Amino acid sequence: MAGKVDAICEAHGNNPGELINILHEAQHLMGYLPEEMQRLIAGKLNIPVSKVYGVVTFYAFFTMTAKGKYPISVCMGTACYVRGGEKLLDEFKRVLGIDVGETTPDGRFSLDCLRCVGACGLAPVVMIGDKVYGRLQPVDVRRILDDLDA
Amino acid sequence: MKILTIKDLDAVRSEAAKKLMLRELGERNINGDSSGLDTGTERMQVLVCGGTGCKASSSQLICDRLREKLKEKGICDRVDVITTGCFGFCEKGPVVKIIPDNTFYTQVTPDDAGDIVNDHIVSGRRVERLLYVDPKTGQSVSDSKHIDFYRKQKRVALRNCGFIDPENIEEYIARDGYSALAQCLIHRSPGEVIDEVTRSGLRGRGGGGFPTGVKWGFARKSISDEKYVVCNADEGDPGAFMDRSIMEGDPHSIVEAMAVCGYAIGSSKGLVYIRAEYPLAIHRLKTAIGQAREYGLLGDNILGSGFSFDIVIRYGAGAFVCGEETALIHSMEGKRGEPTMKPPFPAESGYLGKPTNVNNVETLANIPAILTKGAEWFSSIGTEKSKGTKVFALAGKINNVGLIEVPMGTTLREVIYDIGGGIKGGKKFKAVQTGGPSGGCLTEKHLDIPIDFDNLVAEGSMMGSGGMIVMDEDDCMVSVARFYLDFTVEESCGKCTPCRIGNKRLLETLNRITDGKGTEEDLKTLSTLGRVIKDTALCGLGQTSPNPVLSTLSHFYDEYLEHVRDHRCRAKQCKALLTYIINPTLCIGCHLCAKNCPADAIIGDVRKPHVINPDKCIKCGMCMARCRFKAISVS
Numbered sequence: 194m195a196g197k198v199d200a201i202c203e204a205h206g207n208n209p210g211e212l213i214n215i216l217h218e219a220q221h222l223m224g225y226l227p228e229e230m231q232r233l234i235a236g237k238l239n240i241p242v243s244k245v246y247g248v249v250t251f252y253a254f255f256t257m258t259a260k261g262k263y264p265i266s267v268c269m270g271t272a273c274y275v276r277g278g279e280k281l282l283d284e285f286k287r288v289l290g291i292d293v294g295e296t297t298p299d300g301r302f303s304l305d306c307l308r309c310v311g312a313c314g315l316a317p318v319v320m321i322g323d324k325v326y327g328r329l330q331p332v333d334v335r336r337i338l339d340d341l342d343a
Numbered sequence: 344m345k346i347l348t349i350k351d352l353d354a355v356r357s358e359a360a361k362k363l364m365l366r367e368l369g370e371r372n373i374n375g376d377s378s379g380l381d382t383g384t385e386r387m388q389v390l391v392c393g394g395t396g397c398k399a400s401s402s403q404l405i406c407d408r409l410r411e412k413l414k415e416k417g418i419c420d421r422v423d424v425i426t427t428g429c430f431g432f433c434e435k436g437p438v439v440k441i442i443p444d445n446t447f448y449t450q451v452t453p454d455d456a457g458d459i460v461n462d463h464i465v466s467g468r469r470v471e472r473l474l475y476v477d478p479k480t481g482q483s484v485s486d487s488k489h490i491d492f493y494r495k496q497k498r499v500a501l502r503n504c505g506f507i508d509p510e511n512i513e514e515y516i517a518r519d520g521y522s523a524l525a526q527c528l529i530h531r532s533p534g535e536v537i538d539e540v541t542r543s544g545l546r547g548r549g550g551g552g553f554p555t556g557v558k559w560g561f562a563r564k565s566i567s568d569e570k571y572v573v574c575n576a577d578e579g580d581p582g583a584f585m586d587r588s589i590m591e592g593d594p595h596s597i598v599e600a601m602a603v604c605g606y607a608i609g610s611s612k613g614l615v616y617i618r619a620e621y622p623l624a625i626h627r628l629k630t631a632i633g634q635a636r637e638y639g640l641l642g643d644n645i646l647g648s649g650f651s652f653d654i655v656i657r658y659g660a661g662a663f664v665c666g667e668e669t670a671l672i673h674s675m676e677g678k679r680g681e682p683t684m685k686p687p688f689p690a691e692s693g694y695l696g697k698p699t700n701v702n703n704v705e706t707l708a709n710i711p712a713i714l715t716k717g718a719e720w721f722s723s724i725g726t727e728k729s730k731g732t733k734v735f736a737l738a739g740k741i742n743n744v745g746l747i748e749v750p751m752g753t754t755l756r757e758v759i760y761d762i763g764g765g766i767k768g769g770k771k772f773k774a775v776q777t778g779g780p781s782g783g784c785l786t787e788k789h790l791d792i793p794i795d796f797d798n799l800v801a802e803g804s805m806m807g808s809g810g811m812i813v814m815d816e817d818d819c820m821v822s823v824a825r826f827y828l829d830f831t832v833e834e835s836c837g838k839c840t841p842c843r844i845g846n847k848r849l850l851e852t853l854n855r856i857t858d859g860k861g862t863e864e865d866l867k868t869l870s871t872l873g874r875v876i877k878d879t880a881l882c883g884l885g886q887t888s889p890n891p892v893l894s895t896l897s898h899f900y901d902e903y904l905e906h907v908r909d910h911r912c913r914a915k916q917c918k919a920l921l922t923y924i925i926n927p928t929l930c931i932g933c934h935l936c937a938k939n940c941p942a943d944a945i946i947g948d949v950r951k952p953h954v955i956n957p958d959k960c961i962k963c964g965m966c967m968a969r970c971r972f973k974a975i976s977v978s
Contacts, residue, residue: 210695212677213660217619251679251836253661254619270581271776271812272738274826283963287941307620308663308830311584312396313738314433314745325399332968 195233197222202237209238212248216255225256261296261303263341265289266320270309273317277330281317282306284331288338301342345639348647349525352516355638359517366390366506369445375486378444379467380421387422387464388442392505394429394591395584395623397437401453402426405437408456413464422464428592430505431746432492435475440487440505447487448473478742478764492743495762497724499732500548500585500708501748504592509627512634515595521640523714524599527606528648536607537563540710542718544730549575549666549703550781550807550883552729552796555710558700561690562608565698570610572601573694573701575671576617576624579663580779581830583810585734586704588746590617590624593708594631598654600707602641603714605652608700613654616671620661629656663780663834667882668693668701670836681836682882703808705734725751729795739776739812740767752793755785759813770815774898778807780827780834781887783894784820803894805887819916820899821906825853827891835884842885845876849892857917861907870896918962921977925966927952929974936966936975 201218205211215234220226226249235242249255267273267282286292289302296303312318315327319337326337346352365388378384391397391406406424413419430438435449439459446469448459455473462468474483475490487493498504507514515521527536541556562570574597578586590597601613617625632654635641643651657675664670665680672694674680693699709731713721722730729751735758738744742764749758755775759765766772774784783804785792792798796806814823828850837843852868855861873889873896880886896903905911912920925936925945930952937945937953944960947953955966967975 208677210677213674214658214677217658217660247679248677251662252659255660269830271779271810271826272582272744274581275739275812275814275818275823279826280964287963308579308661309581309584310395310399310620311587312399312433313582313584313736314396314436315399316738316744318399327399330968331963331965 194222194230198230198233199237202234207238209240212238212240212245213252216245216249220255223259225259227257258294258303259296259300262301263321264303264305266305266307268308268310268316268318268320269306270313270316272309272313276316278317280331281319281329281334284334285319288334302338345637346646347639349529352521352525352646355513356516356519356522359513363507363514363517365443369442370488372443372445372486376444377441377446377463377467377469377485379463379465380418381465382467384443384467385421389422389424389459389464390427390440390442390505391424392428392430392436392438393426393509394433394436394588396429396433398623400437402437404453405439405451405456408453409460412456412460416460416465418464425508426510427506428504428509429588429746430487431501431588432487432490432743433746434742434744438505439473445486445488447475447485447490449475491764492745492747492762495753495757496748497732497750498748499712499721499724500589500705500734501592501746502712503596504588507593509592509594510630512595512631512638515593519715520595520711521599523711524602524606524640525646527603527714528646528650533563533607533609536603536714539714539718540607543713543721544718544725545706545709545713545721546729546796547703548705548709548733548808550778550805552806555702555706558690558702559604559607561688562610562698562700565691567698569612569695569697570608571694571697571699572604572608572610572613573671573675573699574601574613574615574707575666575668575701575703576615576621577659577665577671578618578621578704578808579666579834580808580810582738582812583736583779583808585736585746585809587621587624589704589708589734590621591627594624594627595635596708596711597628597704598631598635598641600702600710601654602645602652603710604700604702604707606650608698610700611651611653613652614657614675614694615654616657616659616665616675618661619658625656625658632656662836663830664836664882664884667884670882671701672699679836681838682884684881705809726793726795728797733794733806733809735809735811737763737811737813740770740815740818741765741813742767749794751795754791754793756790758794758811759790763813766813766815770817772813773816773818774814774820776804776812776814776823776891777810778805778887778890779810780830781805781883781890782807782810783890784814784823784898786898803890803897805890817914817916819857819912819914820895820902821853821912822857822916824892824895825850825857828853828888831884831888835888839881839885841876841879842881842888845872845880846885846888848872849876849889853892856903856906857912858919859906859910859917863904863907865907866896866900866903915977921962922957923955923960923962923964923966923975923977925953925955926974926976929972931972931974933971935969935971939965939969941965
């Protein structure tokens, strides 16, 4: 992994101004940015690791925990909210037994919120991986999870 | 092919225009007859919406199936299937349009491809079941021009969305694309370009509404060896998706406008700061930049004018505050997206300390149209102080969810009832929220106010980027205010105290109220604290963050009072204030509710009325959703 991180930093000229682009690519390697990886990047760019950590924790897109096999993102945009997005989220939390930002112990599902996929005509919307599920009701949640698991 | 002179550009345009002719004819088609290959039509085109909403409803598969069917019939060479940008009518997506008769099909599924090809394209008979049915008359409408949703719209920024193939530069050129750039480079001085934009009266579409020409003028005056043109494509307002649709449907208009801006302010470098959450828009923009370079419309010595310009893309990483221009600039520099005090304005010291001009996507999309058609044309549209059109993302409890563009000065009533088709399910209109987390709620009494920058601010809301969320009687205004505050608290960068701590206190107060623990004193706190935050926060995010609370407080004070005094939520949204009960005369004792209750709160013997134990009930509403006899109610 260290080699790949080095290569990414070098491709961006080890320029601290490119930190966000570097983090995007680095997160792609493992799906998240563990502490060790942040230390490597800080060393390579010759900046304090606190600066890297500061950027990672500032932006919602970067995460320090591994995502599940099926990453679930419930849209919490306004259009989805007024059409019942919050109830949908509650049902996912209840069925999976995890909170937002967590992953199930078996590593299958992780739960997150996102702000507007722009498919407001289909509200409320949930994204699982790259697939958008539209017009969902809390009663649909169990069926969708069962289908994924099958 | 490289376009080296204005003549080359004209040659490409007249060649490409032939291909678009069929669609232009379709736009003008008034006789309403349908056409087919067997009934004498030589060539046809099928336009399929490739916006994010329609893609989520498998519009790609529709394209594939259409091509398969055309191949089976051996008519591929006479019928083109073209993926376009968003048509705007997201409620009825996926949308498919047949050219030249301009037939507008809605809610198409991949299985419909066979009928579209066999019945319509070959035999010239419309597929009736896929036509839009006007809910008022019950009649089907075949041409989108005659659908209420489109009738009152005027498309300037969205002029090419749903019309051209966004991944084909020649289709853009055929629609007068890059002619504004060519005209500026060859015939106009930078000062004249800025003057034209200023005279048009165009104001920034990202939220603030600052005059674009004046902004360009500031950047032009700053003296520096290097200047930057930045396109702010960090569309963060949840529920607004116009910038994304423009980038997905007409990316070249952004590329062209940035180059024009570069010429006007004296910059050769452009940056687009775009959300990483918009993969399709990123792809289309990259494609457009690549094609523009290949055609010589970006790069060194464009059209032999001596002017050079190029664009790179920078990714956001999910931070609402980065829509604020100083925060955006820090983020592009690889730092935390924290805003700084203005002055110095970016026009003096921005990206890497150099003069920088930041414009929003929709603002830029207007530029080529203004320069081709003239400042007078643009300023003839709109109201006295807000010129041109505005794109709104219409969503929430409204029949026609979608993206619309109307002249400034159109009333909310026209937008919600004529274009939006009124409230879903025949419910009663309650409020419309404009301006996202920085805006406020407008009510019934505001419906006839002409929408423009200043009127919305005067009523305690704002234009913002153009999100418009419609709410009905089932929406609780206190919990809507709480929703927005929750958003701001999460997105606050934490740099200044009023925003970091003040908003947190506001949220806690709202939480107390929705939990049924609020007092009348809390309502006073909300209003005083809200004003303090407005007056003292550092950046635009903090200064506008209490707007959703203050505007609901002033327009829906009764509802707040009910929450704190009577512990009642009339919209039945605040869980802590609700009780679910089973009506013993309607309950037949089927036990379905008890089986589905996640908290085991429902007891009762089979075939006998059940009861809910209020101590165990978690108020999830699952029982009510499952009951087939409407025996469960909430109060």
